[in-house]
Amino acid sequence: MAKPLRIGVIGLGNMGAGHCRTLQGENTPELKLTAVSTRRAQRRAWAEQEFGVPAFPTAEALTGSGLCDAVLVAVPHYQHAEITIDALRQGLHVLCEKPAAVASLAAHEMVDTAREQGKALGVIFNQRTNTLYREMKRRLSSGEMGAAKRVNWIITDWYRPQAYYNSGTWRATWQGDGGGVLLNQAPHQLDLLLWLCGMPVRVRAFCHEHKWHDIEVEDDVTAYLEYENGGTGVFVTSTGDLPGTNRLEISTDRGKLLCENNTLSIHKLPVSEPEYRQSSENFFGKPSVEITEIKGETQHNQYANVMNAFAAHILRGEPLTATGQDGLDELMLSNAMYLSSWLDRPVTMPHDEALFLKLLNQRRAASKQKE
16 A cells, blocks of 8 residues: 555644544544644644644644645634635645635635645535435436435534533634534535535525524524425524434435435335326325335444545545535535525525625624623
């Protein structure tokens, strides 16, 4: 086997430290952790002892050190674009935590820079490695289920108590976080929604700010989606429901796919619904339905799977789990949801990216620093 790729981790919060441990485990043989960076001196001292690699005070110091072939970016959202772009220009490949950025205009620059520099840019959408979602993707892409007619996703098991939001002065503020449940928790599901069903052509969303918590940003969202083929969708997410629900249902011409409680139920019709609708002479008749259930595997190594795909892409040209363009697309959808709610009207895709950034910056300017 060729020498493992040298990778540095920028940002040593909970996610960054966790990624360091993954990189130093047995599940990422083609990657070697060679450096870390964090602005906090105490954290640097801890990291050098914990991981046995140099710890730099800034991202720029790490990317200019010559110790890395690639970096993993795990810093606060607003810093993703700046650090990623600088690393790409330093000749490094980049694997960026979700979301790719806060505003899609910044993500455009990330994608363009990666292309110009000829470097890999991946985004950590680890739930794409979930076996049940991969099976849904396979069946939809193969055409065996026919065209998607309706998608409904209730993802409200992102529950957070107030203490979570009180744990950092930056949390759940427009200036610090850049958004709430849409930007922090639900990017995984928005990415999967796009991966499975494609980009909608129109979005109408209601983003309820500080509905359940004492925060600036949204903690409850309901969005209605319209697709080019006439299909529709509803997306509901919240951090205020307990116990909450995670239920994804995609209705198609040939049946439906239902994913809930770590089980995928495949409901297949013997003929397509449009064909049965036109040919049946039974006023209240329904065709038989064949139901198959698939249990999901316990996912212990989703992040390792993403990292391994990143290494394989650089070393052998294999596909990334999620590309920079995928990260941009996810932001296009979430930014459109915010914009629709702020304007109180439907938004046609692609949304007005400059207007979104203008309205976001207004909220940032009025954002209050928490004690």
